[in-house]
Amino acid sequence: MVGQRKLSIFSILNTIILIGVAIATLYPVWYITVISFSDTVSVLQGKVFLWPKGFNFDAYVQVLKDSKIPRAYLNTIYYTALGTFINLLFTAVAAYPLAQRDFFGRKFWMLGIILTMFLNAGIIPTYMIVQKLGLIDTVWALVLPNAIWTFELIILKSFYENMSSQIREAAKIDGASEYRILFSIVIPLSKPALASIGLFYFMGHWNSFFLPLIYLNDKDMFPLQIILRDMLIFNSESDSALVDRAALAPQAMKNATIVLSMIPVLLIYPFAQKYFAQGVMLGSEKG
Amino acid sequence: MQQPSVETGKLRTKKPLDSRFAATLKHIRRDRQLLLLFIPCVLFYVIFRYGPLYGLVIAFKDYSVFQGVMGSEWVGLEHFQKFFSNQDFWMLFRNTFLLGFFTLIFGFPFPIILAVLLNEVRVKWFKKSIQTFSYLPAFLSVVIISSMIIDFLSPTNGLINQFISFLGFEKKYFLVDPNWFRPIYVISEIWATMGYQAIIYLAAIAGINPTLYEAAKVDGANRWHMMRNITVPGLMPTVIVMFILNTGNMFRIGYEKVLLLYNPLTYDVADVFSTYVYRKGLLESSYSYAAAVGMFESVVALVMLLGANQLSKRMGGSGLW
Numbered sequence: 001m002v003g004q005r006k007l008s009i010f011s012i013l014n015t016i017i018l019i020g021v022a023i024a025t026l027y028p029v030w031y032i033t034v035i036s037f038s039d040t041v042s043v044l045q046g047k048v049f050l051w052p053k054g055f056n057f058d059a060y061v062q063v064l065k066d067s068k069i070p071r072a073y074l075n076t077i078y079y080t081a082l083g084t085f086i087n088l089l090f091t092a093v094a095a096y097p098l099a100q101r102d103f104f105g106r107k108f109w110m111l112g113i114i115l116t117m118f119l120n121a122g123i124i125p126t127y128m129i130v131q132k133l134g135l136i137d138t139v140w141a142l143v144l145p146n147a148i149w150t151f152e153l154i155i156l157k158s159f160y161e162n163m164s165s166q167i168r169e170a171a172k173i174d175g176a177s178e179y180r181i182l183f184s185i186v187i188p189l190s191k192p193a194l195a196s197i198g199l200f201y202f203m204g205h206w207n208s209f210f211l212p213l214i215y216l217n218d219k220d221m222f223p224l225q226i227i228l229r230d231m232l233i234f235n236s237e238s239d240s241a242l243v244d245r246a247a248l249a250p251q252a253m254k255n256a257t258i259v260l261s262m263i264p265v266l267l268i269y270p271f272a273q274k275y276f277a278q279g280v281m282l283g284s285e286k287g
Numbered sequence: 288m289q290q291p292s293v294e295t296g297k298l299r300t301k302k303p304l305d306s307r308f309a310a311t312l313k314h315i316r317r318d319r320q321l322l323l324l325f326i327p328c329v330l331f332y333v334i335f336r337y338g339p340l341y342g343l344v345i346a347f348k349d350y351s352v353f354q355g356v357m358g359s360e361w362v363g364l365e366h367f368q369k370f371f372s373n374q375d376f377w378m379l380f381r382n383t384f385l386l387g388f389f390t391l392i393f394g395f396p397f398p399i400i401l402a403v404l405l406n407e408v409r410v411k412w413f414k415k416s417i418q419t420f421s422y423l424p425a426f427l428s429v430v431i432i433s434s435m436i437i438d439f440l441s442p443t444n445g446l447i448n449q450f451i452s453f454l455g456f457e458k459k460y461f462l463v464d465p466n467w468f469r470p471i472y473v474i475s476e477i478w479a480t481m482g483y484q485a486i487i488y489l490a491a492i493a494g495i496n497p498t499l500y501e502a503a504k505v506d507g508a509n510r511w512h513m514m515r516n517i518t519v520p521g522l523m524p525t526v527i528v529m530f531i532l533n534t535g536n537m538f539r540i541g542y543e544k545v546l547l548l549y550n551p552l553t554y555d556v557a558d559v560f561s562t563y564v565y566r567k568g569l570l571e572s573s574y575s576y577a578a579a580v581g582m583f584e585s586v587v588a589l590v591m592l593l594g595a596n597q598l599s600k601r602m603g604g605s606g607l608w
Contacts, residue, residue: 122581
């Protein structure tokens with residue numbers, strides 16, 4: 001009897017705690033969205049908590065009329081699309097030879113690649129190379145310095161290794177070149193793995209903040225995250241820190257920009273679960 | 288491309304060194320298509336991973352843009368000496384260490400607890416939904432997370448301050464108060480990472496042998512007993528590995544968030560190696576000095592990681608590699 005009662009108390013407590021966790025993660029996102037649809041006066045008076053007050057789209061109209069934000073949005077889409085494509089192409093093409101057990105110099109290549117996970121030169125020397133190559137203020141500065149993530153490369157290599165080698169042997173006997181085997185057999189067969197690592201690459205580019213911060217000076221090239229940061233924290237180097245930073249930018253407009261920037265991510269998110277969990281798991285096993 | 292078999296036959300009868308050389312050539316020729324595919328990868332790692340390592344020589348030089356890396360003058364350890372004797376050094380060391388340490392100590396238990404609690408849920412859809420919601424923050428950018436922090440803590444109309452004044456206390460300027468920087472950093476870090484780290488532990492729980500639970504049930508154990516005596520011990524190997532990994536990565540601070548949240552009033556507690564390198568190197572253009580600081584940070588991080596691994600081997604564990 002006692003055990004039975006304890007158990008149900010535990011279940012109730014557990015449910016309450018878990019609902020608390022869900023609220024804690026969802027509410028901030030919900031709150032941002034609600035503010036973006038509310039009228040400025042209610043927001044400033046601190047009357048908005050759960051539902052929009054004075055529901056309107058003004059903030060969104062303002063954002064779309066703004067000269068910077070739509071362009072930044074297009075920039076982000078462009079950088080993310082190109083960046084993710086280059087990432088996947090480079091990773092897939094690099095993982096394929098490495099997955100062949102008797103590939104020339106395989107051990108040497110793997111050692112060279114894994115060592116880079118431990119040896120990190122830091123921001124400055126990398127910046128200097130990007131500068132030297134003349135990539136500053138080009139999209140390539142955001143794409144090439146991280147064209148391959150070593151972690152994702154190793155994950156994909158393991159995936160290829162576990163694919164049946166019979167397909168490759170059979171294709172070879174039929175006279176297919178390695179290029180043909182890779183692009184018309186191996187890559188199509190590895191779609192689930194590519195989707196999983198592609199998700200991480202995609203998120204990396206869409207949310208990227210530091211690389212555009214250091215590599216882009218041209219305001220017309222700024223992606224969304226930089227624009228957001230400017231709305232959020234202008235003059236963090238000056239004495240305006242004493243002024244309330246949040247009050248400086250129009251709340252609703254800023255939040256509308258955040259919501260717009262979250263839309264693609266939130267659209268992908270429910271479908272990405274499987275791949276996301278897969279990626280985290282594979283990553284942790286390799287780590 | 289086919290070589291006459293006569294020639295290969297001739298090579299095979301020669302001295303071992305020659306034949307090894309010939310075998311290598313043959314291997315290269317056989318793998319030529321694969322090697323061609325591999326060129327972009329080699330170029331990437333040489334230019335963007337090993338290139339910067341070579342570029343670190345500027346930490347021992349007085350780099351000037353006009354003279355280039357090669358032409359700049361050697362100054363030995365001057366930049367390191369300057370850094371170690373600078374009063375900033377201990378502040379940066381302390382801040383980096385404390386932010387990492389507090390994140391590790393306070394943040395580590397949360398995903399484990401969440402995973403154990405989720406595992407106790409019997410209603411499938413509820414478990415699935417909560418888990419999905421819990422890792423939503425992993426999809427948000429650091430700029431958005433920082434923006435939320437600033438909004439929620441805003442003294443004019445932030446929710447937290449509205450609540451504080453509702454309770455009758457005075458509003459707080461959280462982000463300009465040095466005492467609050469570390470708690471804000473650590474709590475938001477927990478909020479952002481708890482959900483996806485729980486995935487790893489949930490998978491570990493799923494890997495526990497189900498017959499253990501059945502046997503316990505037969506012996507009359509309730510769910511509390513099973514949680515304490517089967518689930519938690521079954522998780523321990525994963526917990527230990529994750530702890531070592533996190534300890535090794537302790538010095539890798541989420542500097543982007545620091546960069547977004549700090550300001551001159553909180554530099555004393557917030558400034559870490561990476562943000563210092565960014566300011567000195569890229570904003571003030573002291574390349575050599577910043578490179579030296581960055582190199583020191585990398586070395587410390589590497590030592591931490593190797594040390595954590597060694598320790599786990601000493602303690603009878605397998606180590607991470």
